[in-house]
Structures are given as C-alpha cells and as structure tokens.
Amino acid sequence: MRTLFACLGVLLAVLLSGCGGNASGGLPNSPYPSHDARANIYYSSFSERPKHLDPAVAYSSNEMTLIAQIYAPPLQYHFLKRPYELIPLSAAAVPQARYFDQSGKPLPDTAAADDIAYSVYDVAIRPGQYYAPHPALAHDGEGRLRYMHLTQHELAGIHSLYDFPQTGTREVVAADYVYGIKRLASPRNTSPVLGILGDYIVGMKAFAAQLRAHPGGGLPDELERTDLAGVKLLDRYHYQIRVKGKYPQLLYWLAMPFFAPVPPEADRFYAQPGMAERNITLDWQPLGSGPYYLSENNPNLRMVLTRNPYYKGETYPTEGEPGDRAKGLLADAGKPLPFIDKIVFSLEKENIPYWNKFLEGYYDGSGISSDSFDQAVRVGNQGDVQVSDEMRKQDIHLLTSVGAATYYMGFNMRDPVVGGLGERARKLRQAISIAVDYEEYVSIFANGRGIPAQGPLPPGIFGYRDGQAGMNPVVYDWVSGAAKRKPISEARRLLAEAGYPDGRDAKSGKPLLLNLDTTARGPDDKARLDWLRKQFAKLNLQLQIRNTDYNRFQDKIRNGTQQLFYWGWNADYPDPENFLFLLYGPNARGGTEGGVNSSNYDNPEYNRLFKQMENMVNGSQRQALIDKLVSIARQDAPWLWGMHPKDYALFHGWVHNVKPSQMANNTIKYLRIDTALRAKERQHWNQPIYWPLILLGALGLLVLWPAWSQWRKHEQAVALQDDAS
C-alpha cells in the first residue's frame, strides 16, 4: 500500500511541477510556449478540421481561411475599398476581355451578349514570384529534383512532409497556372467547381471526359500532355483563357484559389508510392506562392502558417474608403506585406474555452456566440451596438458588417397549394410574408445580428437599394422615414382574397394546413419553430413541422416534394447574378442535380430579364434591370425574404489594420500586432492567484484531522478492549 501511495505522490508531484508554468517560467495558464510570448504571431482558432487543402477541391469557409493565405491566384479583392474591387495579386494587371463571334472575328466591347461566341482573357503574371520552400522543389548537386523516384528504403524514416531535410523553390511561371486549371478537371480531384466552370471554359468538359477515359488520366504527365482547348500557354509569363459567350464573372473566379498556380513537380512528388499512406498529399500539404506556407499540419490540434521567405513585391494599399485614414487603416500604406511572421490556428471545438482564451488575451480576435453576447455587447436604446464596459476596459473593439448572404424561407413553387404564379397562391404567399415578422425574429433569435431582407440582394452587392427605393412594397409601408411592416389586417385581407378567409378554405371550410420541412431538432430550434407557428397562427393558419434528417431533407428539395423550407446562400462573388440566379427558372432544383433554385420559381418574364442582366457590366442599365427583377420577385413572393446576417467580430487593441471583408479570405497578411502591448496585457490579466490553494489545503486538514483522530481512537479502542477481556 505504501508503494501505491508513493506512486500517487510521485504522479501528483510531476503534474504539479507542470502547473507552475512552462519551462521558461511563463504564465501558468498560457497555452503557448513562453518563448513565443513576444513573437510576431497571430493567434486564431478553427472549430472544424478542414477536409481539403488542395486548391482544386477546397471550397468551404474553414478551408479557404487556410489556403487563401498559402496560394496566390491571379486576382484579389482590394482590402479597403468598397464596393468590392478586383485588383491584381499574382497577375500583372486585371485582364480585360476580348470578344469574338462564331467565325472568330473580333467584336467591340459594346457588342451584345448574344453576338459574342467567345471571350478571351490574356493573363499576364508578375515575373519574380517564387514558391514557398518545399521538398518537392529541392534539387541535388546536379540540378535534379532531390526527392523524385524515392524508394521504399528512402521513405523508411519519413512520417510527414517535415521529415524531408531539404527544401527548395523555383519561380512561378504561366505554365503552373495552366496546369492548375487542368487539375480542376482531373478525376483524381473531383473539384466542386468543375460543373460550373465546365459550362464556360471552352473544352473543359471534353477534357475532363478524356482524362476519365484513360486509366492514368489525372496523373501529372497526362495532364501536361493533354491539351485543354480553352486554356493556352502563351509564353513564360502569359497564358490565355477562352470562355463561351460573355462571362465577366470569370474575373471573380480568378480571385479564388481554384485558379492559383500549382507546380507539376508537386503532383509528381506526391504521386510517388508510399506518400498517400503517410498522408503526404497535396490535399494535405499545400504548395503555394502566397505570403505563408503550412509549417505545421495537425488538424486535430493546430495548423501553423509561417511567412514564405520568398514572398515579395506586395505592399499595403495606399488608398481606401473615406474614413479609413481616420481609423488608422492607412497608417501602414506602402509597407511590404505580410506584417506577421506566423499564424497559429488552434482547434477549439467548444465555445467556453474559446471565449475565455480570448478574454485572457490568448486569441487576438473572436466572434461572438449567443452564450457570450450579453457579456460582450451592449445594445443602446436606438439599436446602436457597442462593446460592454467589461470589454472596453480590456480595450476590445467591435467590428460589424452585413454578410454577403441571405437566409430565407422558401415556398416550393411547384406545390399545388402555395406554389404557382396564379393570383390565389401569390396572395397566400404575400399574406404569409406580411405575417411572419422578421424584425421580431432578428431581435429574439439573432440578438439583433441581422437585417430583415427586402429582396434577394444583400447590402454591398451591386443593385441593392437602401431606404424607400429599396423597400419591399408588398410587405412594408414607408412611414416616417422608415420601412414599417404592413398591419396583420392587410395580410388577412390578402388571405381572404386568396380563398382562405380566416385561415379556412372558402370551399371546403377546412382549416389550411401548411407543412414546413426542416432538419432543426435541437432545443434552440424548438423555440424558433414555436415562434414560427405563432406567426402563422396570426392568420389562423396551421403550420405542421416535418422534422427530417439532412439527407432526406435534401432528397425532398431535390425531388421538389417540400412545401415550405428554410434555406440560405453565401455569395461566391460580389455580383448580383450570384443571388438573382437563385430564382432563375432553368436553375430549378426539383428533379435535377446541381440546380440552385430550390424554390423552383419559374417566371418567364423574370427569366428573360435575368438573361439580359446576367452578363452586363455594372451601370445604370444593369441597375434598371435588377430593379425590375427584384420587383417581379417581390410581387410573386417565392420566398419570405428572411434576413441578411450581420457579422460581429471582436479584436484586442493590439491588433491593427482590421477591416471586415465578406469576400476576401486572404486578409491576414494586412494585420499587424503590437506584440509588446499584448505581452504586457497578458501578464496583467493572467497573474495566478494562489490563496485558494491554501484554503483548499485548510479544508482538507479540517476533514483529515477528525478522520485521523477517529483512526487513532479506533486502533486504541481495540487494544484497550482486548486488555479488558
């Protein structure tokens, strides 16, 4: 037994030795090594491990956050200017489209979209850009690639990419961009954008089919050997993309990592036998020419990005929006980027430790969960939002922005009751649109973090109108300079005109029962759904909630068998086409794979105007068409327009050059950290308090002392009893 206690004691002693801080005597609650206390590191987190880091495959926001810092596509969004403006990143300039007709004859820029058979974009890239250090680019003394044709023996001691002792680099050339685009069609990658880009880039679909037909299709040699008709290498620093018709949105795609350069050496390196078994793949170990490279890849713990030593030539913007200078956002104008040496993303699955680490100064920025909303934010009488006094004391700043997204409730326009373009169903939808009070919804369920939508377009997207001009006249009246939801009596009138006076079918007398298909099942969802039932009950309509799992829900949407449903859309790029196509008839989802029009709305006039507007350059003509499109959609009311979410973000005072962007993901390179201030504040906020240890010890003694007395009494009592007997 003594041995057991001794073991226990040793174990506790070892553990307690760790409690006194890390090896160099730093703060005991610091999750980071103490030698990093003053390092130029940006600390952030991720809650879900990324699935893909391959630029041909990665698409979700958590993946983009990482690879947007690693890869350098031709274009990017201006960090400060709004509305969003595309500027060159690895390209020398934003490419201009040249138009051609079916016979290959050049057309003027003013040519009608219908006359344009092809658009050609010549992309010039900046010379002198280099890839981040990587073993795939390492060379031996004779100029051959060092780690090509590796044997199993040579791979014996290799467990991760970081076990290769030698790294190398080379200049980025136009051929790498061409190769990167070809990879989108590779059957080995299953790129999520092959479908949409295949519709536009000339020969992309045929190229993909050709690769699929070959057993080695998709391997680097095959990709290089096979020509893709729509993408041509012109010279070392120039390449050309040819798209069908007029498609100005291609420029937005050029700002995404899908179009970043990929060196074929990377694919050859990773394709060697034995690499995939060790999880050494391009999908896991990116190789880019952006400002950072992935220096630690442990998605179960942390992902670390380190400054690419070969990244040169980009400087902080010298101009921005009015007011940016006053906010200090131009203080670093003209300085070389990036400012930060290292970015540490730690895995945080739970809100509580994440939020507390932010308050302790161990994360530089944070979102606000609903749990911590009241602690973080104070909403004034006028609806103005400020940080709470507690946050202000810690010099924490709040940044808000309206997301380029929309969350709506859709009607299935193929449903016999709520669907169709007939007067009866339209009035029913309009009545429901008035009854469901999204102002209340935003206030109760989103803590005010959203704005009720007036149509499909969110603020910040060309075509969105503010004020009275942007009000949805079907649902709102303009009263005293603000949009006011129409009274419920108006909804009841519309309902009666639709043939459901007081919520009952005028012919049968039966109450109208509507069905909402949803995957929401949690306790928070219950409150939300109860609220929704009450909104429908204002019109005496019965709402039945049909809970289902996500797969079956998707099936219903795909088959067009839903009636009402919740849905949302985050913009791919800041163009009205990317929202208005959600209501374009031929994009209807019901019965097809890949359609984006989940409500199956199909209005011929809307479709006609959309085709006109789709590829126009932003201007008054396009605005007029958008106004018409939005007006038609409002009248038909295929959606309850729902809300556009507002993003709230908190940053400590030591983080500089923060400006919210709904489009750009590569903004960490602009951030600057005052590391001395951060170290000082951390010291100030995290001094250990040891008196509870003494208190706990005293409490322990209080329990142990009577136990010890009892023990002694017990032992002695037995001895005395024996003596007596």
Added chain:
Amino acid sequence: MMAYLLRRLFYAVPILLGVNLLTFALFFMVNTPDDMARAHLGAKHVTADAIRQWKVERGYDKPLFFNNSEQGLGKLTDTVFYDKSVRMLVLDFGVSDDGRSIGAEIRQRAGPSLMIALPTFVVGLLVNITCALLLVFFRATWLDFWGAVACVALMSISSLFYIIAGQFFMSKLWHWFPISGFAFGVDGLRFLFLPVLIGVLYGIGSGVRWYRTLFLEEIAREYVRTARAKGLSERLVLFRHVLRNGLIPILTGVVVVIPTLFMGSLIMESFFGIPGLGSYTIDAINSQDFAVVRAMVFIGSVLYIVGLVLTDLSYVWADPRVRLQA
C-alpha cells in the same frame, strides 16, 4: 489456458464479422452513397457527374451486398461490403472518404487519448479504492455517513458541470492551468493536470460507492474475523486481505476498460482541445464518412473482446482457484 485463448480468438471472428455487417447495414440504411458524395462535395455547384465520379473514385459505385452483373464469386466480392470490410480483418483500414490514411490518423490520435485516459484511470482507481476502504474502515461512523452523502452528491452532478466549473475556477479565475490545449513532452503536463483532475473527481462518487459496497460485503466474511483474531491491525486486514479478496468484482469492471482507453473521451477531449480519438467517430458520423465509422467500430469491438479475454486472464492471477478451460 492456450486452448481457452484460441477458442476465444476463434469466437471473436464471427463476432467481428457480425459487428461489421451490422455497422454496414445500419450505416447504409441511413445514408446512401449519393448522400455521402453530396456531404463530401459540399452544398454548392454539385453536379450528377461529380457525384458519379466521387463514387467511382472511392468504390461506392458498386452494389452494396450482391453484384448481379458479375459471375461466380465476383457476385459477392465485387461489392462495397466486400471491398470495404475484408481488408479490415487484417487491420488494413484504408483511407477515409476524404482521402486520409485511417491507420496513420489512429496512430497519431491514440497517444494523446491515452495521455489523458491512462492517468485518469490509474489515479481514479487508486483514489476510489483508497477512499472506499477508508469509508469501510470508518463504517457506521459519521465519517462513513457523510462520505456516502458526498459520494451521492458527486455522482449526481453532470460531467459538464465539473468541466465548466474546473475551467472557470482553475483557469479563468485563478489562472493555474491553460483552459484547453495540448503539447507533447514535459511541457504538455500542464495541459493534462486539469482534465485528469476533473476526470478523477467526476469518477469518485460512483466509484467509491461501488467499491465501498463490495468491501462491506467482503468485510462481513469469516476470514476477516479470523484475520482480526490473529491480531492483525485493521489497516492490514483491509488493504491486504479484504482488498485482495474483493479483486474479482473489481477486475470484472476494470480490466475490460483498459484496452478501450485508447478510444478516448468525446466530451473531455472536446472541451480541453485534446487531439485524441474521442471525437474521431462522431466527426466521421457527422460527415458521413463510412470508412472511418466502420474502422472505429471495428477497433472498438476488437478492444472490447481483448478486454474480456484479459479479464478472464486476470481472474486466474487474482484467484488461484480459477482455471480457464477450453
């Protein structure tokens, strides 16, 4: 004993096949290969062609159990079930549906899981047994009464409460430990203390009550009276005789758990940011990654069977009267 072990191993094969079959059937009852493809390809711009290609690349384009288009044995072997299950019997787990090696992932995650689970288990066991023996020593006194009350109170509280309270007081308020995180090596000890302490505290209530009941039953036996009659001190009676004779029920509950310590704890690892195996299965279910789900269920079954065999072996060690026979 060897014959007994061989027999148990032989029994394990149909059990593992059955578990595998059941996992397969249940998984594909809820998810179709098309659902899996959509879950992996994301919600945007997914075409029927992309779904088909995804299934072809991962072998989900074949029939699940029976392939009518093949001849002879091919009817059974050219199926998703055969492809995905047979290699697992030789512990080749293949790759997850997002292309990562499952074996490498498990090797990487098992260490951190063990670093939390093992000290929690060992320290917890020692503390529980010691406290239980002390309560038995002080039986029928106020210490025993209030000890039992404290145990009931401790076991009535949710594990989440321990975690949140522990993180609040010891990290946020008193700044003793990092609130979450992990590191390998000596520096990692400071990340382990809080989850281990909370894990031990959480287990005390139920553990002490259980062992106390076992020891109380044991202490009423005649050999204990004999030991006392021989003049042994109460300490020796408890820690040498009662503990030794109470081992069989203790081993029944304890040894079977040892191999499964590798599997980690979902809540603990999630709240403390431990990169272990705890959340691997849950994440795989959420992302509809069948390859990972079947591998983890299979490993869980193997470890459980190993645990049961070890339990049987431990009986022989604890009680010389026990003989294992085929």
